Amino acid sequence: MNAGQTPEPIHMARERDHNHHMLYQMLLIRRFEGKCAELYSSMKIRGFMHLYDGEEAVAVGVMQSLTADDAVVATYREHGHALARGISACSIMAEMYGKREGCSRGRGGSMHLFDDKTRFFGGNAIVGGGLPIAVGLALADKVQKRPRLTCCFFGEGAVAEGEFHESMNLAALWQLPVLFVCENNLYAMGTALALSESVTDITAKAAGYNIEAEAVDGMDLSAVEKAANKAASRVRSGKGPVMLECRTYRFRAHSMFDPELYRAKSEVEAWKGRCPIASFIRLLKEKGMLTDTELHEMEERIAIEIDDAVAFAEAGMWEPVEELTRFVYSDRRTE
Amino acid sequence: MNAGQTPEPIHMARERDHNHHMLYQMLLIRRFEGKCAELYSSMKIRGFMHLYDGEEAVAVGVMQSLTADDAVVATYREHGHALARGISACSIMAEMYGKREGCSRGRGGSMHLFDDKTRFFGGNAIVGGGLPIAVGLALADKVQKRPRLTCCFFGEGAVAEGEFHESMNLAALWQLPVLFVCENNLYAMGTALALSESVTDITAKAAGYNIEAEAVDGMDLSAVEKAANKAASRVRSGKGPVMLECRTYRFRAHSMFDPELYRAKSEVEAWKGRCPIASFIRLLKEKGMLTDTELHEMEERIAIEIDDAVAFAEAGMWEPVEELTRFVYSDRRTE
Amino acid sequence: MNSIKNTVKMTYREAVREAIREAMRKDERVFLMGEDVGRYGGCFAVSKGLLEEFGPERIRDTPLSESAFVGAGIGAALGGMRPIVEIMTVNFSLLAADQILNNAATYLHMSGGLFNVPIVIRMSTGGGKQLAAQHSHSLEGWYAHIPGIKVLTPATLEDARGMLWTALEDPDPVLIFENNTLYNMEGELPVDAGALDIDHALIRRTGTHVTLITYGASLFKSLEAAEQLSKEEIQAEVIDLRTLRPLDHDTFLKSISKTHRAVIVDEGWRSGGISAEISARIMEGAFYDLDAPVERICGAEVPMPYPRHLEEKALPQVETIISTVRRMVKSNG
Amino acid sequence: MNSIKNTVKMTYREAVREAIREAMRKDERVFLMGEDVGRYGGCFAVSKGLLEEFGPERIRDTPLSESAFVGAGIGAALGGMRPIVEIMTVNFSLLAADQILNNAATYLHMSGGLFNVPIVIRMSTGGGKQLAAQHSHSLEGWYAHIPGIKVLTPATLEDARGMLWTALEDPDPVLIFENNTLYNMEGELPVDAGALDIDHALIRRTGTHVTLITYGASLFKSLEAAEQLSKEEIQAEVIDLRTLRPLDHDTFLKSISKTHRAVIVDEGWRSGGISAEISARIMEGAFYDLDAPVERICGAEVPMPYPRHLEEKALPQVETIISTVRRMVKSNG
Ligand SMILES: Cc1ncc(C[n+]2csc(CCOP(=O)(O)OP(=O)(O)O)c2C)c(N)n1
Numbered sequence A, B: 001m002n003a004g005q006t007p008e009p010i011h012m013a014r015e016r017d018h019n020h021h022m023l024y025q026m027l028l029i030r031r032f033e034g035k036c037a038e039l040y041s042s043m044k045i046r047g048f049m050h051l052y053d054g055e056e057a058v059a060v061g062v063m064q065s066l067t068a069d070d071a072v073v074a075t076y077r078e079h080g081h082a083l084a085r086g087i088s089a090c091s092i093m094a095e096m097y098g099k100r101e102g103c104s105r106g107r108g109g110s111m112h113l114f115d116d117k118t119r120f121f122g123g124n125a126i127v128g129g130g131l132p133i134a135v136g137l138a139l140a141d142k143v144q145k146r147p148r149l150t151c152c153f154f155g156e157g158a159v160a161e162g163e164f165h166e167s168m169n170l171a172a173l174w175q176l177p178v179l180f181v182c183e184n185n186l187y188a189m190g191t192a193l194a195l196s197e198s199v200t201d202i203t204a205k206a207a208g209y210n211i212e213a214e215a216v217d218g219m220d221l222s223a224v225e226k227a228a229n230k231a232a233s234r235v236r237s238g239k240g241p242v243m244l245e246c247r248t249y250r251f252r253a254h255s256m257f258d259p260e261l262y263r264a265k266s267e268v269e270a271w272k273g274r275c276p277i278a279s280f281i282r283l284l285k286e287k288g289m290l291t292d293t294e295l296h297e298m299e300e301r302i303a304i305e306i307d308d309a310v311a312f313a314e315a316g317m318w319e320p321v322e323e324l325t326r327f328v329y330s331d332r333r334t335e
Numbered sequence C, D: 001m002n003s004i005k006n007t008v009k010m011t012y013r014e015a016v017r018e019a020i021r022e023a024m025r026k027d028e029r030v031f032l033m034g035e036d037v038g039r040y041g042g043c044f045a046v047s048k049g050l051l052e053e054f055g056p057e058r059i060r061d062t063p064l065s066e067s068a069f070v071g072a073g074i075g076a077a078l079g080g081m082r083p084i085v086e087i088m089t090v091n092f093s094l095l096a097a098d099q100i101l102n103n104a105a106t107y108l109h110m111s112g113g114l115f116n117v118p119i120v121i122r123m124s125t126g127g128g129k130q131l132a133a134q135h136s137h138s139l140e141g142w143y144a145h146i147p148g149i150k151v152l153t154p155a156t157l158e159d160a161r162g163m164l165w166t167a168l169e170d171p172d173p174v175l176i177f178e179n180n181t182l183y184n185m186e187g188e189l190p191v192d193a194g195a196l197d198i199d200h201a202l203i204r205r206t207g208t209h210v211t212l213i214t215y216g217a218s219l220f221k222s223l224e225a226a227e228q229l230s231k232e233e234i235q236a237e238v239i240d241l242r243t244l245r246p247l248d249h250d251t252f253l254k255s256i257s258k259t260h261r262a263v264i265v266d267e268g269w270r271s272g273g274i275s276a277e278i279s280a281r282i283m284e285g286a287f288y289d290l291d292a293p294v295e296r297i298c299g300a301e302v303p304m305p306y307p308r309h310l311e312e313k314a315l316p317q318v319e320t321i322i323s324t325v326r327r328m329v330k331s332n333g
């Protein structure tokens, strides 16, 4: 394409690839969520389902700072995290269908995605419930002297739960390698942050535990990535946990049952104007790192990936009802 | 006594009376606890019992800022609070014996002193468990527009519990009239503060909730009283909760079962050198507000009050075993 | 049937809402508190519209702090209010289990009768909506183990409408479990429907061959099974427990003295559930009346799986009730 | 009797300590975590001396944060460790009920078998020490309602010593309840006492007239009652359940096929306790073997009162067991 020009330097090519990779992931999440909404309407997916539109830069940006050995703990709004962590769209979609080919064998559904290969520990649908788990995973790593971290995502609504406080304190007290990522999208279901916290600056909470904290524009992928890299390296240095607050917004309703009475349409529109994907595309184009053709191709690859995922899910098998009570206890006795 | 001298001005007499009253209360608590320890050894009192020696200035100082209409919520280490709140030594001692004349009809014992006349809501033996209760009492007052406050005592150990965090946030968010009093005696059973909190300054926690907080020398009665008065008036002004941290020390073991392996004898001795009662006596004597004779008389009155309490408890009745399951549900149906 | 003017059509959800509305109008001390009960309109839309009528002081949105707001409800009750505390889903109530058991249930006793706690705690319960392992359990029978609290499980519109006020008048803590599959159920209610007794079980269908003992969403499955069985000349008596604690055993013991057979239908986990307690009470109170051992049809002992076919298999179903009763009645007539 | 050199005298407390010590020595992944387990030596002195041997990383004092440190135990188990988490007293475990039910018990299932949680959670339980309404309950039977966890109730020194290691080897979460009145109990243990099965109930005394089904501290009251009853020619078979979930009913059903009568002794609250489940299983599995209805002797349904005479009245006692059995055996011989 650059025929006739001097060849692009290697570091630029790398940067471009990396950016394309991140853009691909954000777009994949966005399209994936769109498809999920559709499938929900056609009753292929059931239960509670929480979509991630608008928040893609958070999961994608933060994941860049993790290695394959790190652990991830997420919430019920975790399709994006699962995709960004590298779990295949096929096995996620199959999970949403409740098929045994799903990443949780169909037993978990939308809110309970799990994967051992990428150390993805859920998919926790109790608000705040994943934080102590993350502390424990980090404790195991520290005690076993493994150079890993645990990245724990949670919403700003979780900050009001006692488990947030207890977990922050434990992690700080024991200097554990946890990267706490607060996805502050301003609402917990219909409750605005100002109605749930007497102090709405989440990073101020961290001070009470002597935890280094930084707030970052969660709609700006590069900013998130940079902040996450900095935070993760600090965690890796052994100086204890770090908190990253990503200020973001969900474009869609809380779940599929939400009439959205609690926020103004204009507010939603204003935030949509700050779409992390659109602005990243703009940025890449400005930098000459993305062409319309490339974008188009990307969208086509994504469409195929999602079609494949749906086909995979459709073709999946139902767990036999005879196995209903399997996985209540482990099949094997000891290890 | 001042025969031949100019008569003392009225405000001085008032101050003297007030100081004598407070000294009386502190001494009463100290002697009461001594008697309890004795009675525990002779098996008249059983169960878990936590004594308050060394911390008297906290309960006595803080109670001065309360009116009869205010509510009090305390912990399992609450003999001192109950006495300072004006519950009779007789009914407290009878409670400790498990007699029906006890303030909780003998059902509660040392850890569960209750009294409706003084609005004393326990005696809560779940660490942190009283904080949400206090928030609710204050909410009831605020909503019903009653000019009252709720004073909630808790140990520094409770700060690690999620309920502390949730309660602070709720009280601040809803601007409720709660006076949070943290009795920081440096240990939670055998766990030193530095082993339970990543940030050992308790007032720093309050900042995370936008709650005004002050730390005060809990061994200095006048300082506690002054700080409590200030805090209480702020609470009464309707600006929401205030936290008072009283830095103190318990002279005795955590409970009657504690071998005290976790702290040095020398540390205990050093703190005993700062006994709030001894220093208050010194102060009053310096100010010419207390004579040896007065002190002696006071001790005698206290000895009689305690003897009476023991006699009252001894003479008390056992709840008939037929009434075992009474008070599981209310006797009356509606109100 | 209900063509007479003085009934009105509504859903179970609306019946609960009307009950709350009436209570709020009747008694200034009553208020509703919980996550998203106000601006959002309630997680299951139960309280929709109430914020507009009563304002944010009485329809109080709380932060995500189950332990503190349940505890605050207890404190407010001690302070003279009549709080209705809503917990979105029974599984979240575990975050407040300490306040429920160690405070609400014990305050009266440990204060020797001084302080009663007139709180009502409502929550949704049950499976059937594919909400998986952290949102689908039926813990009402589990809570019924705790002395000091009462446990109500209204199944019908009448009860959804009528048990709340009686619960609020009760001087002691009352937990109300609303099965989430019932919210959309429609029916006719008398315009002047009002408070109902919370102490007694009710016979919802009379019969002579077997007693079906149930409550909540399983009531309707049991009634459906009874209907079908009646075509085979098997007449099942169906008892709706309504309240799991205190458990009104007189009603089912009396029924068994007539039918000599009993099947318990409960979507809670089997081991140590309310079904076990019912069976034990029959053992103790009607052993010599029994022609056959009491059977239990319960929820499978599994954290609820997500897919529909597994969830259906995990819950009691009409067919199982029918086949169980048929076998029981036929095998020793 | 135990004059042979290879036994050693110790208390129940020491037996638990030895079990922990051995596990820590055998497996680097094992560690103990909880409030005051280190410097204080354990609230009931169980872990006294272990800090000195293993250091603060492996005998880990925690802040007062039941939910977070139980959750952290679950996380550590997921991360490859073998945590033993101590909760001082069963009533405090309610603060961690969410982590126990919504995480420990569900992780394996909701991950479709990917993630098992090999955690052991120990706590003291039971009344008898005049600790009143927030420290004295027996909730082990209540926890036994939850699928996904196992519930152990070692009563003897052998079991206190032998069940822990097996629990640690179990891939799934195990709760161990130690009745606080047993800690001071003395006995002889073989020097080489080791791991024991956790799946089966045991007949602690054989008999022919009645089966006493019990566990924990009530075991000793039942044995005492059996001893006294034997003087009246009534031979009671005493079954120690040892594990409440999964419940080994085969052992007691088999016994009842011989004795035709059963009495359950459980200090937990009666309604919906493990006693109810046992009675229901007998109903289902041995109805035609029974000569009389199964009876239950349980803790009174009351938040525990403080005074000794009321607490004694609230707990099962030897006399009640004797009179119940006597009446039962005499009334229909
Ligand atoms: C303990 C608990 N309480 C309540 C809920 C119901 N609930 C699910 S999501 C949610 C809002 C959480 O908000 P936030 O933490 O900000 O995350 P977001 O949904 O905005 O990503 C609530 C109240 C729950 N799942 N768990």
Ligand SMILES: Cc1ncc(C[n+]2csc(CCOP(=O)(O)OP(=O)(O)O)c2C)c(N)n1
Binding pocket: B077, B125, B126, B127, B128, B154, B155, B156, B157, B158, B159, B183, B185, B187, B188, B189, B254, D035, D064, D066, D088, D092, D095
């Ligand atoms: C939730 C809970 N966990 C543990 C305990 C056991 N316990 C009783 S007192 C105590 C120490 C509390 O320390 P602190 O709050 O500082 O109060 P202090 O005893 O020093 O007055 C502990 C751990 C309890 N009662 N409740």
Ligand SMILES: [Mg+2]
Binding pocket: A155, A156, A157, A183, A184, A185, A186, A187, A188, A189
């Ligand atoms: Mg949010």
Ligand SMILES: [Mg+2]
Binding pocket: B155, B156, B157, B183, B184, B185, B186, B187, B188, B189
């Ligand atoms: Mg302390």
